[in-house]
Amino acid sequence: KAPDIVAWAMGGQMYPWGDADRPPVHVSHHSQAHLHAASEAAMGVMLALHHREMTGEGQYVDVSIQDSVVRATFRVLEHWDMNRVILDRKSGLSPGATVRLPRTWPCQDGYIVFMYQGGAQGNRRSLPLVKWMEEEGMADDFLRGIDWETMDMTTMTQEMADSLEEPTRKFFMTHTKAELLEGAVKHRVQLYPVAATKDVLESVQLAVREFWVELEHPELGPTITYPGAFAKTSETPPRVSRRAPLIGEHNQEIYEKELALSKEELLTLRQVNGYPGKLNKEGRRDNPVKKLLEGIRIADFTWFFAGPIASKTLSDYGAEVIKIEGRTRFDNTRLQVTKGDIPELNRGGEFNQNNTGKLSLALNLAHPKAVEVAKKVIVQSDIVMESFAGGVLKKIGLDYEELKEIKPDIIMLSACMQGQTGPHANHPGLGAHLTALSGFSHITGWPDREPPNLGVYTDFIVPRFNAVTVLAALDYRRRTGKGQYFDMSQYEDSIHFMTPLILDYVVNQRIADRMGNRHSDATPHGAYRCRGDDRWCAIAVFTNEEWQSFTKVIGNPSLITNPRFITLSARKENEDELDRLIEEWTISRSAEEVMGLMQTVGVGAGVLQTGEDLMEHDPQLKHRGMFWELDHPEIGKYHSRGPAFVLSKSPCEVRRAPLLGEHNEYVMKEILGMSDDEIAELVIEGAV
Numbered sequence: 001k002a003p004d005i006v007a008w009a010m011g012g013q014m015y016p017w018g019d020a021d022r023p024p025v026h027v028s029h030h031s032q033a034h035l036h037a038a039s040e041a042a043m044g045v046m047l048a049l050h051h052r053e054m055t056g057e058g059q060y061v062d063v064s065i066q067d068s069v070v071r072a073t074f075r076v077l078e079h080w081d082m083n084r085v086i087l088d089r090k091s092g093l094s095p096g097a098t099v100r101l102p103r104t105w106p107c108q109d110g111y112i113v114f115m116y117q118g119g120a121q122g123n124r125r126s127l128p129l130v131k132w133m134e135e136e137g138m139a140d141d142f143l144r145g146i147d148w149e150t151m152d153m154t155t156m157t158q159e160m161a162d163s164l165e166e167p168t169r170k171f172f173m174t175h176t177k178a179e180l181l182e183g184a185v186k187h188r189v190q191l192y193p194v195a196a197t198k199d200v201l202e203s204v205q206l207a208v209r210e211f212w213v214e215l216e217h218p219e220l221g222p223t224i225t226y227p228g229a230f231a232k233t234s235e236t237p238p239r240v241s242r243r244a245p246l247i248g249e250h251n252q253e254i255y256e257k258e259l260a261l262s263k264e265e266l267l268t269l270r271q272v273n274g275y276p277g278k279l280n281k282e283g284r285r286d287n288p289v290k291k292l293l294e295g296i297r298i299a300d301f302t303w304f305f306a307g308p309i310a311s312k313t314l315s316d317y318g319a320e321v322i323k324i325e326g327r328t329r330f331d332n333t334r335l336q337v338t339k340g341d342i343p344e345l346n347r348g349g350e351f352n353q354n355n356t357g358k359l360s361l362a363l364n365l366a367h368p369k370a371v372e373v374a375k376k377v378i379v380q381s382d383i384v385m386e387s388f389a390g391g392v393l394k395k396i397g398l399d400y401e402e403l404k405e406i407k408p409d410i411i412m413l414s415a416c417m418q419g420q421t422g423p424h425a426n427h428p429g430l431g432a433h434l435t436a437l438s439g440f441s442h443i444t445g446w447p448d449r450e451p452p453n454l455g456v457y458t459d460f461i462v463p464r465f466n467a468v469t470v471l472a473a474l475d476y477r478r479r480t481g482k483g484q485y486f487d488m489s490q491y492e493d494s495i496h497f498m499t500p501l502i503l504d505y506v507v508n509q510r511i512a513d514r515m516g517n518r519h520s521d522a523t524p525h526g527a528y529r530c531r532g533d534d535r536w537c538a539i540a541v542f543t544n545e546e547w548q549s550f551t552k553v554i555g556n557p558s559l560i561t562n563p564r565f566i567t568l569s570a571r572k573e574n575e576d577e578l579d580r581l582i583e584e585w586t587i588s589r590s591a592e593e594v595m596g597l598m599q600t601v602g603v604g605a606g607v608l609q610t611g612e613d614l615m616e617h618d619p620q621l622k623h624r625g626m627f628w629e630l631d632h633p634e635i636g637k638y639h640s641r642g643p644a645f646v647l648s649k650s651p652c653e654v655r656r657a658p659l660l661g662e663h664n665e666y667v668m669k670e671i672l673g674m675s676d677d678e679i680a681e682l683v684i685e686g687a688v
Helices: 004-010 032-055 065-070 076-083 119-125 127-135 158-172 177-187 197-201 204-208 251-258 263-268 306-316 349-354 368-379 400-406 431-437 462-480 490-508 544-553 568-573 575-586 591-600 611-617 619-624 664-671 676-685
Strands: 061-063 104-107 110-114 191-193 213-217 221-226 297-301 320-325 359-362 383-386 411-416 484-489 525-529 536-540 604-607 627-632 636-641 645-647
Touching (some): 004 525, 004 536, 004 604, 032 065, 032 462, 061 065, 076 349, 076 611, 076 636, 104 158, 110 158, 110 177, 110 431, 119 127, 127 177, 177 191, 191 431, 204 490, 221 490, 297 306, 297 368, 306 411, 306 462, 320 368, 359 664, 368 400, 368 664, 368 676, 400 411, 462 484, 462 490, 525 575, 536 591, 568 575, 664 676
Parallel strands (some): 297 383, 320 359, 383 411, 411 484
Antiparallel strands (some): 061 645, 104 110, 110 191, 213 221, 525 536, 536 604, 627 636
């Protein structure tokens, strides 16, 4: 059994997050694991549909919830694969770090997320806040005197960190979350609120983009506010047009209109001639290619996670993805979690994990001739994907209006943080900020403490929306010959994983808050310490039958008749005491033993797996071939995740990620037909 907390634990998403002096935590309330699996299923189905249109063959899509969670882990696998380091709650995102400097800060009515940075990013990321504080008379001499460009955060002493923290904390406490967000937009500060569901619904950005929709819901009231479409498009806008159905509400409509069954046939549910509808044979390939997306070319301007992971999926299924970046403006993940901690551009674990199978074209897009080369690539491509801040590509002449003049049927997807329009469209930020802005940080952690760090959680939600959108656009172009433009807001995509709690606030005015590992309908429900160094097992008991089995396993069947635990409500009232009793039993057993004993009697339980557990010991992940071993010319053997689904007739192939500029000559000579002299001139002028 794998209720959400168990799937979260077994997928490696739980172990690294939370406070070091308490159990690890998962994202509270509704199941995130099952939503990840559902979005992976959508990708698998769209790929299977593409296969059917090309061949006329259907196939089976086998989705794993655990694999889906593994696909959403942040740095857990990279740290282990690159350097044999286990990412845990003590080390956070920076194993070996000794200086404490907040990422989450209190303000008047909650919390905000802001991260000081030094070095190359110092003047862009830290100095604007100091100038803002100075405007309000709250920047002291120490802050004003810092040279952010030369500030090395890795060698900072705790005394320096404290000197940074004190005035910053005082400044934030003079403002509300809304005031700080608006000030951050004005001053170009990478600062975002830890939003509750109420804050999300009151977002100015979402209102201006007309994200919310009102749906008729007579059972609850005239209309209810729902999250709207996950994309804005130039041709085929998706619509959220009606509420979820009541059980059996559309039986007759489906039987009579969709399946063309007569009233007599409804009585027997006999098959009607022509049902199901015959597959359209037009457009099928007589000799289907070996790889599912072979023949599809993508010009990939994405970086970090949300964009590259989407194009990785398409690459793994055969699309030719040309990743375009510069030698000075490269994908920053090239330098994250590097092999042997050697900071070289081709050694990054994150980059090599999330860019498998791609070609690398190194262009200096600040040079007009490099932009012309990029346009030539686009003319030879089917799809353009980019994830820069709103409006960046327009400034250099690579926006959709420009591109469709040179390639009328091009499909272009822009996936920036908050979309291309609206008052916050150009506000800079990363996945850690969006995780707070979308509401996930607010509902994770302990009710008596500040929200914990969740990494760049939303960066693993968004790629599924991007990939599904591109696959749907390919299908539309196949049928109509038309390309189109997609304005994808990572903010809006992520909110769809918050929908149940959004609706709870709309209908009941109830704001979801942090609740540790508790669950309103289950107890015990948590992570319990086991034998060994920081070893844990998640256990979740929902039904009376499971409760009875659980008490027998721990050798304490008398709990069934104990008045303090006899019913769910009684167990909820005495949950702290029950947790102590359970941990007295689990502490003398290995996490694997606890899981095995519980699962044998039908109780949901799972080890809180580390990167080592996932990559070295989990038999199910090995059986499904989740991790592909790849040979890399600079770092040797490494591993990359495959998809969370298996297609019965369309295998994927995961190949290593490219070196920076590795395929310059191939792309410019073989694809673009450029001469050696033309290429040499571009190199001399600094365009390549």
